[in-house]
Amino acid sequence: MTDDPSSSAGSDDGITSDEKPRSSGDDSNGSQAENESDGEAERSLTLAAFHDACQQEGRPVLTAGGVARALEYPHSAVTEQLEALEAAGDVESLSVSTDPVVWYPSELEDLTDRERVVVFPKRREIVVDRPEQFTRAQLSQFAHLADTNGENGYRYEVRPEDVWQAPHDSFDGLARTMRQALGQRSDALEDWVESQWDRARQFRLVTHEEGYTVLEAQSAEIMGNVARQKLDEEHVHAPISETEDWVREGSEAAIKRTLYEAGYPVQDQRELAAGEELSIELQVRLRDYQRTWVDRFAEAGEGVFVGPPGSGKTVAAMGAMAHVGGETLILVPSRDLARQWNEELLAQTSLEPEQIGQYHGGQKNVRPVTIATYQIAGMDRHRSLFDDREWGLVVFDECQHVPSDVYRRSTHLQSRHRLGLSASPIREDDRQTEIFTLVGPPIGTDWEALFEDGFVAEPELEIRYVPWGDDEQQNAYGSADGREKYRIAARNRGKVDDVRYLLSAHPDSKALVFVDYLKQGRAIAEAVDAPFLSGETPHAERRRLLEEFRRNERELLVVSRVGDEGIDLPTADLAIIASGLGGSRRQGTQRAGRTMRPAGGALVYVLATRGTREEDFARKQLQHLGRKGMTVREQNVDIET
Structure with missing residues (x-):
């Protein structure tokens, strides 16, 4: 992303001549070549084409001859068209001694501030500098944001699955969207996209x-x-x-x-059971992107809402429930999340308490809207209760669990409509494609667009390389093997001091400290005088602590893996990840996501023991968050800290 994509197209990186990006001034059907037998046929010179010439020549000012050479335009027509652009106020001219006239854009900053799209058809990649919101919205309909450099440079990939799930009724509609996004027509890319479009309809x-x-x-x-x-x-x-x-x-x-x-x-396209009708009205107005999610779900009848924590996937799911207007089964990974769903449904919809039931280890009620845990729904002795009822919609919350052998038994509940929710449908066992075949295709929004529009606050992520707290642990690490090395580095006692330092540096923040090890969690909780919430915490005590945190009656919690999913902590603005770097990329998203809320100013610190495998774990775990537009910085912690 740091290299100029326009120059890389001509390098010796193996890109052939027909893969070089076309400028917006190219005519893809070759008709101009046919009509220019004498080399002097006129072509319209636009301000965009002039910008292209400046960029190609590497200069902000050009002579008429320079423009003609860069764009391969007839020299005799260029001066006249430059004068027309000057009359329109788009460019200005200046007489100099070495050449009769040089030309430059009226607004020189246009050279750096404007959008530029470069297409690599054979690699099926699109590189965009400073894309407009419209362009990113169009690209999201057929391409995947693969990388961003955090400085207005974006790299998109067009994968088969992106084409398969494109929200269009015809290929012609998809092709129009592609041309609008690219500002040009790429025949080679369109031919490949059309072949994938056909495969998805066989x-x-x-x-x-x-x-x-x-x-x-x-x-x-x-x-x-x-x-x-x-x-x-x-x-x-x-x-x-x-x-x-x-x-x-x-x-x-x-x-x-x-x-x-x-x-x-x-x-x-099966005629699946629609269930009894159930009128559901939303008490909250959907955001524009949430309405788009619901509309795309309505067209397909299935799908997975993919968005960062705080983007309102649960509310959007309620919008889908209102659209379906039928009895609904909601599957969740924990009873804590079942309770939260119950509360949100009562607060955000017209449903009455007697219309909502929970079915898990705590209570077992099947009602028009039933919230059940995956484990219960997959058990043979309970399955008939859900099979016997015809559901209009089944919602799979935290649906990244679905491919696991324990949870996938619940997917036999194939209602007419299926909807999944996930902040990060990534699985380390590479079974994420099963999510989309068992539930539906992904439906999402460019994360950075949500950051820019203020719907979700982009957290600041910092990896902090912490020195060893004592020689004993450092020596033990040196003599350990394999997984034991990771455990020793993760439990580095030097992290306790850095946690204390960070909390003192942000005294007014509501903070969460994440750990993977119970002993470490207890040590940190004792050092900072805070409760430790883990799987050993009784449900009643866990609920009380979370409620106090939500009501701003408690400013700090130390949390084990139980906090990675299924617990909504909407007001957290500081997260410290003391251990857990050997976990999944999804875990990294969940933990960082606890601070992604509209309030802004969120901070995420990831602690890694300096000079150990944790350094690589930290970079890899947060790498995909960087590709989604977040800025990740690194800091060496001094021993004095």
């Missing part, structure tokens, strides 16, 4: 008039060469025709997953 699941499920293919060739090669008797009973197979009951999710992995996502 198979569909439908309901036969007699009630069973059928897998349909667009052609006998695709059915024979793909589906019947990948699927077996565990998935289908028998062929019905050259393009249809009779699906075994309960194997629908496995079929979708298998064909997705083969590069052919299946359109699920």
Whole structure:
């Protein structure tokens, strides 16, 4: 991202000439080449083209000859068109001794402040400098933000799954969006996108008039060469025709997953149970991006809302519930989250207390809107209670759990509408594609756009490299092997001093200190005189501490892994991660996300023992947050601290 993308296209990095980015002045169909047999046919000179010439020449001022050379425009027409731009106020001219006239933009800062899009078709990458909000919104419909340098430079990738889930009814609509985002037409990229668009429409699941499920293919060739090669008797009973197979009951999710992995996502158009009608009205106005999420869900009937903590995924899910207007089952990973859902539904919707039930270890009530834990919903002795009721919508909260062997048993509840919620659908076992085949395609928003619009506060992330607290631990680390090295570094007693220092440096902040080890948590809690909330904390005590934190009656909590998910701490503005760097990237997102709220001024400190494997763990765990637009800085901690 630090290199000028326009210059890299011509380097010896293996990019061929047809992969070089086109400027917005190019004509992709080659008609100009045909019409310029004498080399003098006129082409319109725009201010954008003049900027391109300045950038290509590496100078803010150019002669008419320089413009003609850079843009390969007819020299005889350039001066006249430059004079027209001057009359419009877009450029200015100045006579100098070495050349009759030089030209420059009226606003020189336009050279650095304007948006520039560079396309690499063969790599299916798009590099954008200083993109406008409109451009980023358009790109998000068919591309994935892969990287950002934190200085207005963005790198997007166009992956097959981005095309498969593009929110368009036709390829022509998607192509128009691409051209609007890129400011140009890229035939090579469009051809590839169209091929992926077609792949996503080769198979569909439908309901036969007699009630069973059928897998349909667009052609006998695709059915024979793909589906019947990948699927077996565990998935289908028998062929019905050259393009249809009779699906075994309960194997629908496995079929979708298998064909997705083969590069052919299946359109699920079954006539599934809609459940009893249930009128739900929202008591809060959705933000524009939340309304977009709900609209995209409404079009597809399924999906996963992906956004940073604090972006309002729960409220958006309630908007989806209001759209469906049917009985709803909400699956959550913990009873704490079930209670929070219950409270939010009462506060944000027209639902009455008697319409909402919770089903978990604490209470067991099945009602028109039921909130259950994944564990309970997956148990054989409870499953019939949920199977017997026809749900209009099933919501999978924290749906990154779905692919795990314990939780995926709940996905047999295949209602007409399925909705997942996740801040980070990343799995370290590379099974995240299962989330989208079992639940639905991702629906999300550019994180940095939420930061810029003030909906979510971008936290400041700092990795602090902490020295050893004593020689005993340092010597033990030197002689340890493997996982034991990590545990010793994670529990470095020097971190206790740095936690105290950071809390004293931010005396007015509401703070959370995260740990992975009970002994370390107790030591830090004692050192800072704060409660330690862990899995050993009784539910009643845990609830009391959290309520006190929410009501600003308590300013500090030390939290174990129990706080990574399923606990809403909306007013935290300081997070200190003392250990847990060997955890997943998702865990890093969850912990950093505890400070992502509209209030702003949030801080996240990640403590890593200097000179150990924790340094690499810290960088890798937060790397994907940096790619989402957050600034991550690094600091060596002095021994005196």
